Amino acid sequence: MVAAGSRCAHDAVKITSGRNERTNLPSSQTPLPGSCAVDPTSVRPALDDAEVERVERGDLRARLIALRQAGASMLLDLGAVDYLERVPRFDVVYHLLFLPVSGAKIADVACPRRMRILVGISADDAMLPSVVDLWPNADWAEREVFDLFGIRFEGHPNLTRIQMPADWEGHPLRKDYPVRGFVGEATPRPSFASKSNVPAGTPPSGRVAEALREQVSRATEKSS
Amino acid sequence: MTTRVTADHLPPLPDDVSYDVIDRGPNTMTLSIGPQHPSTHGVLQVVVEISGEIVTKAEMEIGYLHTGIEKTAENLFWTQAATVIERMDYLAPVSNALCYLLAVEKLLGVTEKIPERAQHVRVLLVELTRIASHCVWLGTHGIDLGAITAFWYAFDIREKILDLMELSGGARMHPNYLRIGGLASDLPDGFLEKLDAFLASTPERLRDLRVLLQNNPIWRDRTIDVGILSAEDALAWGITGPSLRACGIAYDVRRAYPYSGYERYEFDVPVRAEGDAYARFLVRLDEMDESLRIVRQIRRDLQPGPIVIADPKIVPPPKETIAISMEALIHHFKIMSEGFRVPPGDVYQAVESPRGELGYYIVSNGDNRPYRVRTRPPSLYNLQVLKKIALGNLISDMVVTIGSLDPVFGEVDR
Numbered sequence: 001m002v003a004a005g006s007r008c009a010h011d012a013v014k015i016t017s018g019r020n021e022r023t024n025l026p027s028s029q030t031p032l033p034g035s036c037a038v039d040p041t042s043v044r045p046a047l048d049d050a051e052v053e054r055v056e057r058g059d060l061r062a063r064l065i066a067l068r069q070a071g072a073s074m075l076l077d078l079g080a081v082d083y084l085e086r087v088p089r090f091d092v093v094y095h096l097l098f099l100p101v102s103g104a105k106i107a108d109v110a111c112p113r114r115m116r117i118l119v120g121i122s123a124d125d126a127m128l129p130s131v132v133d134l135w136p137n138a139d140w141a142e143r144e145v146f147d148l149f150g151i152r153f154e155g156h157p158n159l160t161r162i163q164m165p166a167d168w169e170g171h172p173l174r175k176d177y178p179v180r181g182f183v184g185e186a187t188p189r190p191s192f193a194s195k196s197n198v199p200a201g202t203p204p205s206g207r208v209a210e211a212l213r214e215q216v217s218r219a220t221e222k223s224s
Numbered sequence: 225m226t227t228r229v230t231a232d233h234l235p236p237l238p239d240d241v242s243y244d245v246i247d248r249g250p251n252t253m254t255l256s257i258g259p260q261h262p263s264t265h266g267v268l269q270v271v272v273e274i275s276g277e278i279v280t281k282a283e284m285e286i287g288y289l290h291t292g293i294e295k296t297a298e299n300l301f302w303t304q305a306a307t308v309i310e311r312m313d314y315l316a317p318v319s320n321a322l323c324y325l326l327a328v329e330k331l332l333g334v335t336e337k338i339p340e341r342a343q344h345v346r347v348l349l350v351e352l353t354r355i356a357s358h359c360v361w362l363g364t365h366g367i368d369l370g371a372i373t374a375f376w377y378a379f380d381i382r383e384k385i386l387d388l389m390e391l392s393g394g395a396r397m398h399p400n401y402l403r404i405g406g407l408a409s410d411l412p413d414g415f416l417e418k419l420d421a422f423l424a425s426t427p428e429r430l431r432d433l434r435v436l437l438q439n440n441p442i443w444r445d446r447t448i449d450v451g452i453l454s455a456e457d458a459l460a461w462g463i464t465g466p467s468l469r470a471c472g473i474a475y476d477v478r479r480a481y482p483y484s485g486y487e488r489y490e491f492d493v494p495v496r497a498e499g500d501a502y503a504r505f506l507v508r509l510d511e512m513d514e515s516l517r518i519v520r521q522i523r524r525d526l527q528p529g530p531i532v533i534a535d536p537k538i539v540p541p542p543k544e545t546i547a548i549s550m551e552a553l554i555h556h557f558k559i560m561s562e563g564f565r566v567p568p569g570d571v572y573q574a575v576e577s578p579r580g581e582l583g584y585y586i587v588s589n590g591d592n593r594p595y596r597v598r599t600r601p602p603s604l605y606n607l608q609v610l611k612k613i614a615l616g617n618l619i620s621d622m623v624v625t626i627g628s629l630d631p632v633f634g635e636v637d638r
Contacts, residue, residue, distance in 0.1 A: 077583060136612070164287065
């Protein structure tokens, strides 16, 4: 976020209790409603052909190592969901693919198997063990989850922002991150007048001034 | 094939000059390629460390095209979200739309009810998109390597496919023609005639493309044994699609997890064992032929019939009924103004996009907007392996390697 008042002459607009002080309208920075007190993952049986398993954070790493040794050769995807009002708040989702590949040079994949591991973590201690050493492609996936959700991965070699600029504040895919509005509403767009490089009240100069003078003299000639 | 210059190949030097320059090991240089570089196929920055001409380290910087599509989709109605989701992989918009729709239809529980004609047309458009996408890849990959003739042949085929897309949905790149429950409208008059003309002319054009490149000595020299990816690495790095099948693993989502009626069509999954850029090129060429084969079967089997499910709570009524039926007007108004609700639950759906396994993990909390849309972008994972396979190769082969992985940055950055 750009610091208020550093580049723009306008005062910062304060947002209190979801209303813009200057306009007294609901702030566009207020997050949209939409939360999940219940857990959608538990209301019905799995709809797709993946096996679903929910593990505790403490058991996650051991379970993933066991699955890796049991033939989960590919980490298809690693993503996160923010349930905001649920406890724990976040779900991190590991999609695994079991590809039973024979030793032949061109291997036919007989019956692949998908698996989904869900692990819940709370916002105040959003930390998980990294799996980059098990599946190297977790590198970018974990960086993306860190960037967009603020969930940290312990043991990641380079846990930096990946999609957003390095100096970005906040984690955009969190549900309490606003969708609309300018950054912090601290720096509203300058009006067109303040964009001009000529300060207001400056007398005209050059050809404009000449033309104006000519007009004035012609008018005074006529009237006299 | 790359020949490495070693001291043995050089003519003898005078006594007072030594080979120190060649032998000095840690003398490396850091070089930034991109993000504005034509052969990075989008906005990719690669910071490479080179020793002589050999790449010793390659770090990539992505995110220049991040537009927050996942966040945007969370704030649109279920139907509207498909529009932005089509923009992720802008070379295969229909694949993205299809994957999202299949996931939503699973959540709604209407998967079994999708009419046969709608399924046929969906697969038809997806396969045409695959040919068009591979044509763009082949054309631009060829330009990177100095083979500009192939570009015109490839884009000629793509142009005809875009004409068909325009007929179907009204737009060339993002037709937004597939809808939850079926299709937006039936295929217009003249579509099938145009498709027939396309089917008649394209095999020959594809053969021309093959003749231009497959045995071209320059093409072979530039791509054979370049960017080699072993099967173990491909699995560990999450590579899918043609790049995986070029390493000898016949994993194709259309085969492993058939969707939208793929089990009805006869097609082969092209596989090569070499794992280099040339193998990836051959796999994609063969895939275009297989896609044409599927399109021909659809053309043969396509019968008139309904194109959407008969559920007025999900599908808006036909436009002509709105003026004469109060109920139709109300349904139309409700769907357009507040969308429809999807029962809570989570689902993972994958399709075989031109770049690999494209997946959507969608969570619904019972609202009229998706609660979370997580994409499994094939390009992101396919591109990531560059930092492994670029090592030890010549810097001039870097362009070949990036091109052969076929990344699309709308999808990498989303």
